[in-house]
Amino acid sequence: MNASRLRIQSVINHVLLSAISLLMLYPVFWWIGASLKKNEEMRLPTIWPETPMWENYTKGWTFSAEYSFTHFFANTLMMEFWSVLGAVLSSAVVAYGFARIPFKLRGFWFSILLLTMMLPGQVTVVPQYILYNSFGLVDSYIPLILPHFFGGGAFFVFLLVQFIRGIPRDLDEAAKMDGASVYSIFVRVIFPLLRPALITVAIFTFIWSWDDFFGQMLYLSSIEKYTVGLALRMFVDQFEVQWGQLLAMSLLSVVPSAIVFFLAQKHFVEGIATTGLKG
């Protein structure tokens, strides 16, 4: 009896989850179909066009006379590479300091760190812009990459601190007995163990920087340096928009994030689960 009840429950679960998944993905299906439509066909209620316009993709890719999307993708991926690298390295270092080393004013700085998590970005955006501007760094990738090297964001530091607190101290103690310094404990013991949590940091950083339209718009002004997001905006602002092409390129623009997410999907949820956000 119990087994059959469990069975029914599992069926209900599957039905509900499929329904939710379908609802969530429905706009995406429409998106895929519409990216292959002609402008006139957009009005029709069909999902799939009569004759798929594959040239929406090829024409969209080269919509701008000066640069193709190859260029914009290369720009964005280059920016992403440095951002992710900076976030992974610096957040691990900072988190180790907070989690394991009892230094003066640690509690104070840690509460400051947590407070910055709640600070609205708008408060700092104007002076930051002025600061970068005075160093001649506006219209460069530096304002977009540099912050990631400063601990990669309070949220990540917090996540990693929680994770490190979950690592048994015996490991540190054992290494200490062997005469290892705090630095070598970090490099040899803690950093390798941080892998699952660091994957989470890397994914979040990748996706969030990819989507950080505001920052990109603010700091990149020459088309040569445009990211995919900015190129899409340029597309939207055209005099006569080819919707099919625009939707095709928009769809392509989310592919990298999707790939990153699929590859690391498992680590992603587990990385957060094991860090224990409750603390």
Next chain:
Amino acid sequence: MLRLPCTGHGQGFKRRFCGTMSKTTVNRDSPAPLLGSRSLRRIKAAMSPHVAGYVFIAPWLIGFLLLTAWPIAQSFYLSFTEYSLLDDPIWIGTDNYAHIFGNDPLFRKSLAVTFLFVLFSVPIKLFFSLMVALFLKNNTRGMSLYRTAIYFPSLIGGSIAVSVLWRNMFSLDGYVNQVLAWFGIQGVGWITNPSTSLGTLILLSAWQFGSTMVIFLAGLKQIPQELYESSAVDGAGKVKQFFHITLPMLSPVMFFNLVLGVIGSFQMFTSAFIITKGGPVNSTYVYALFLYEKAFKHFQMGYASALAWILLVIIAVLTAINFFASRYWVFYESDGGKAK
């Protein structure tokens, strides 16, 4: 007693020296250059954890001072000035604030729009993400597929791509109206109609509940299974378990999501900027958009700084209220019951 490496004496130079020494000994088997292992150990013993701690948090600390603390102070100062980036800031006292509170209809409008957005989007998002997380909690087959499907919309997040998608779907002859037509309902131009435009943005933010859900999911997995088992023995049903175990145990996570959700939606920008451009008739003119236009379209940096400080105060007050209220509903296990 903890034996800390490099404690005690040693001034700046020696400490720094000590730090570099210990780095060279990462590979312990290689012989230490110049110094014997005894003196090496003594140098290491001279390393203070205080110095080591600051060495480790240095990246964050520098970033904090440079890109957060200094800008906050700077923006406070600028909020009392008139500044266009080209000339030096001119001190005008509280004129900016007086103007904002006195006669800036856009300030009141954008604040009202933002409050409305937060008021609806946060609870809707929390509710959906919790419900879906509850379904996803059980490890049935194909779970990773569901998880990915449900997370996908959030993946494409606040990007411009999704704004383009939304604009198409909710336009007068967009997909949503075509579906409504099947049911004989005459849709409106959801985005071009002032009374529904904000609704489409709320719906968009609700559609992207993935991150909130993942955090709920992580919280759910941490609830000890024994609690459910023992309560089942006592004859508690699913509903009772939900209200007496799941909700209380999840309340700290709920609180975390609530606080960050309020703060995040107060700063909503991209979708309003791309999909509606603040219109029609300013019905989606959110605060962040207002601030952006003042700063980077009209180059009124002083005025924008004052707006930023007002935003900071509003968010601080709301967060404080949240924290205060949390005493009455957030359950912390370690306290052995409700805090107070």
